[in-house]
Amino acid sequence: MSEPKLRKVSDFLWEIPKEGKMRVPGRIYASAAMLPDVTRDNAHEQVANVAQLPGIVKFSLAMRDIHWGYGFPIGGVAAFDVQEGIISPGGVGYDINCGVRLLRTDLVRKAVQPKIKEVVAALFRAIPSGVGSKGQLRLSAQEEKQVLTEGAHWAVKNGYGRPEDLDKIEENGRMPGADPSTVSAKAMERGRPQLGTLGSGNHFVEVGYVEEVFDEELAKVLGIFKDQVTITVHTGSRGFGHQVCDDYIAVMLRASQKYGIELPDRQLCCAPVTSPEGQQYLAAMACAVNFAFCNRQMITHWTRDAFEKAMGMSPRDINVQVVYEVAHNIAKLERHTVDGKEVELCVHRKGATRAFPPGHPDVPEEYRSIGQPVLIPGDMGRYSYVLVGTQKAMEETFGSTCHGAGRVMSRHQAIKSARGRALHRELEDQGIFVMASSRETIAEEMPDAYKDVSQVVEAVHGAGISVKVAKLRPMGVIKG
Amino acid sequence: MASRRRIELLDHTGDVGVRVRAADLPQLFTLAAKAMFQIICPRCVVRRVLTRHVTVAGEDLAQLLVNWLSELNFWFCTEQELYGQFRVSSLDGRSLRAVVAGEKVDPRRHAIRTEIKAVTYHKLYVSQQENGWEAQVIFDI
Numbered sequence: 001m002s003e004p005k006l007r008k009v010s011d012f013l014w015e016i017p018k019e020g021k022m023r024v025p026g027r028i029y030a031s032a033a034m035l036p037d038v039t040r041d042n043a044h045e046q047v048a049n050v051a052q053l054p055g056i057v058k059f060s061l062a063m064r065d066i067h068w069g070y071g072f073p074i075g076g077v078a079a080f081d082v083q084e085g086i087i088s089p090g091g092v093g094y095d096i097n098c099g100v101r102l103l104r105t106d107l108v109r110k111a112v113q114p115k116i117k118e119v120v121a122a123l124f125r126a127i128p129s130g131v132g133s134k135g136q137l138r139l140s141a142q143e144e145k146q147v148l149t150e151g152a153h154w155a156v157k158n159g160y161g162r163p164e165d166l167d168k169i170e171e172n173g174r175m176p177g178a179d180p181s182t183v184s185a186k187a188m189e190r191g192r193p194q195l196g197t198l199g200s201g202n203h204f205v206e207v208g209y210v211e212e213v214f215d216e217e218l219a220k221v222l223g224i225f226k227d228q229v230t231i232t233v234h235t236g237s238r239g240f241g242h243q244v245c246d247d248y249i250a251v252m253l254r255a256s257q258k259y260g261i262e263l264p265d266r267q268l269c270c271a272p273v274t275s276p277e278g279q280q281y282l283a284a285m286a287c288a289v290n291f292a293f294c295n296r297q298m299i300t301h302w303t304r305d306a307f308e309k310a311m312g313m314s315p316r317d318i319n320v321q322v323v324y325e326v327a328h329n330i331a332k333l334e335r336h337t338v339d340g341k342e343v344e345l346c347v348h349r350k351g352a353t354r355a356f357p358p359g360h361p362d363v364p365e366e367y368r369s370i371g372q373p374v375l376i377p378g379d380m381g382r383y384s385y386v387l388v389g390t391q392k393a394m395e396e397t398f399g400s401t402c403h404g405a406g407r408v409m410s411r412h413q414a415i416k417s418a419r420g421r422a423l424h425r426e427l428e429d430q431g432i433f434v435m436a437s438s439r440e441t442i443a444e445e446m447p448d449a450y451k452d453v454s455q456v457v458e459a460v461h462g463a464g465i466s467v468k469v470a471k472l473r474p475m476g477v478i479k480g
Numbered sequence: 481m482a483s484r485r486r487i488e489l490l491d492h493t494g495d496v497g498v499r500v501r502a503a504d505l506p507q508l509f510t511l512a513a514k515a516m517f518q519i520i521c522p523r524c525v526v527r528r529v530l531t532r533h534v535t536v537a538g539e540d541l542a543q544l545l546v547n548w549l550s551e552l553n554f555w556f557c558t559e560q561e562l563y564g565q566f567r568v569s570s571l572d573g574r575s576l577r578a579v580v581a582g583e584k585v586d587p588r589r590h591a592i593r594t595e596i597k598a599v600t601y602h603k604l605y606v607s608q609q610e611n612g613w614e615a616q617v618i619f620d621i
Binding site: 041068070071094095131186189190193199200201239242243245246249250253254265266267269410411412413438440 | 489491492496539543547550554557558591592593594595597598599600601602604618620621
């Protein structure tokens with residue numbers, strides 16, 4: 001498949017026809033202008049490979065921010081019949097439940113901008129970040145197991161944040177079915193010191209403000225208004241999730257042989273959802289999902305604290321509240337309507353966000369009239385978006401949409417092109433103050449290394465699988 | 481062989497990998513480990529202060545390579561150990577034994593660049609060439 005055969009379905013949707021061993025066609029949400037990005041790194045071939053896996057339903061999907069991943073493309077969505085289909089750790093990714101939480105405040109930009117350096121410095125001190133960052137708390141093995149089953153609830157119970165925070169998290173911050181006995185000692189050991197840490201790479205805490213509101217009514221329901229100061233947290237399950245994925249790829253390589261599943265790429269290794277291996281992975285993955293929920297809840301707590309201290313204001317005056325939190329690397333058992341029938345599916349979202357429509361019971365009650373909030377972070381120099389899910393997403397993409405900008409430069413290229421530039425200064429000139437554990441991180445993560453997230457958002461908005469609510473502009477960022 | 485570089489860093493949009501070439505398998509696995517620590521900590525000088533005995537198994541050479549590198553990365557992630565010397569004492573198609581030497585990360589001397597999330601199976605191979613061995617492995621970072 002060196003020459004991509006892509007058939008245009010609409011201005012924002014392209015189809016890879018079913019051929020060879022593909023069980024279903026592939027579909028990519030992109031505009032014509034962005035297609036060369038997709039085919040350049042052969043991500044469309046990965047969409048076709050996923051279409052070969054047993055039990056896949058309707059389409060092997062890719063969102064606009066699709067790029068080459070390991071086995072499964074990043075930006076991929078694939079749903080498998082629970083009875084006949086498979087589950088694959090590669091379809092979730094190494095950073096299980098990597099996700100985004102958006103916080104809002106009662107403050108406006110004018111109040112925070114003059115103190116942004118103090119705020120960022122306070123956040124940087126309060127939230128452990130960088131390669132191999134270790135947390136402030138020393139968990140016992142028993143406590144770690146509680147984190148794995150209780151998720152963000154463990155954090156709230158132990159004084160990190162407020163009970164009402166939990167209502168605004170996917171799965172209410174606790175995924176059922178987590179069983180610590182399915183997790184290796186290595187994963188436990190890798191995870192324990194890293195709870196309550198940001199990590200490195202593209203993870204961040206960003207202070208921003210609402211630059212533009214696209215839909216006043218939707219924004220009002222979310223408690224969002226123009227010039228309001230917001231905080232975005234992007235991190236995942238740290239070494240714990242990496243190790244769970246690693247362990248289960250080894251399990252699934254054996255399982256694929258055992259169940260006679262033909263793999264176009266070893267990284268797609270999998271097992272039937274109903275098999276012991278499939279069930280064990282689901283239970284271990286849920287542990288990592290809960291680790292990440294707990295991690296972001298703890299970081300929220302320190303963020304509140306640091307913000308209040310730096311601003312010299314009371315919690316009531318700042319009023320940091322959770323707008324919502326989404327997971328963008330996850331597999332979930334969900335009910336969907338396929339060919340007029342309701343079926344249970346195992347939906348894999350790898351670099352894709354759930355985008356449930358208005359009225360769906362899994363959307364928090366407060367937001368049920370407008371649909372589930374979708375949070376799409378961009379690079380640190382430009383902007384991020386808030387959207388909501390739609391009925392069309394439910395019908396076309398198993399209630400899914402894009403998750404971010406996607407890189408255009410490799411990390412090495414970015415560092416090379418940053419040579420001789422004062423990135424700190426360039427960003428400060430644009431009103432963005434950045435602190436990072438290493439200079440290289442800023443170079444690797446510089447805005448030029450990423451696609452313009454607005455194009456990604458326009459594609460999913462144009463295709464009707466989510467609706468734009470607001471655009472956020474960064475003022476201060478901490479990076480790992 | 482002499483004209484070709486023994487360690488080649490691969491640079492893709494989202495990740496980093498290595499291609500290594502050596503005369504025999506123990507050297508190949510040693511080079512792959514050296515390459516991985518170059519990615520974690522480029523130009524780091526690692527003293528031989530501590531040693532660790534490593535035993536890993538795998539279904540074939542390729543999985544053995546993944547498990548070997550994953551094991552070393554596990555000790556880096558949990559104990560912050562960097563290694564500069566690798567002595568592979570036995571290696572067949574299914575198992576490997578080695579003694580590695582290094583030290584704990586010293587932030588004053590070691591500028592850690594990258595955290596490796598995992599050693600992947602993507603585009604992975606270990607193959608015998610006319611005059612030696614070649615392997616490729618890609619890291620999720």
